[in-house]
Amino acid sequence: DTGVSQNPRHKITKRGQNVTFRCDPISEHNRLYWYRQTLGQGPEFLTYFQNEAQLEKSRLLSDRFSAERPKGSFSTLEIQRTEQGDSAMYLCASSLSAPNEKLFFGSGTQLSVL
């Protein structure tokens, strides 16, 4: 078990560009979560999947953000037309779907929008 893997670790982009991040969860975990974290704040929920179904999306998430988990394994998070306010650490976590599931996080992707 290699844990949750996220790529890339760092991404620097210019305002207006599109970016895509990838998350590979722990293999037997059927739930996958995306969070965003800014300096001095706790992780903020963005969306989550159970297998390939996207079950919830934060009201704070603009239409520029989209996430997929096409085969119930890895997931991608795309941000279109990036803005400077999108600069943050994007964290992926996975878990089992039992009521007492525990989240296991990856190391995150640090996005800087110039």
Next chain:
Amino acid sequence: QKEVEQDPGPLSVPEGAIVSLNCTYSNSAFQYFMWYRQYSRKGPELLMYTYSSGNKEDGRFTAQVDKSSKYISLFIRDSQPSDSATYLCASRDSYDKVIFGPGTSLSVIP
């Protein structure tokens, strides 16, 4: 009002001290309570996981939950410099997402 609140610190203690970290929450439906530790530029790491009220001990760490007052605590005994990190409390109900507090930054000074 945020659903999970913490004093952001920073908190600085000498090595060997007992550390008390505290958290409050507002949602009565929360049943599961967690403490995560996060080192700089790393993802959060699960430290403690408890269900409902009560105490749970794991080595130098003790988590306490008081649902009547909606209060969560983490105690660290014999603190070490390697405990220097941000500590995030988190809560959720049975089938919902996990909500995190803003975290408390801890420094343990040798």
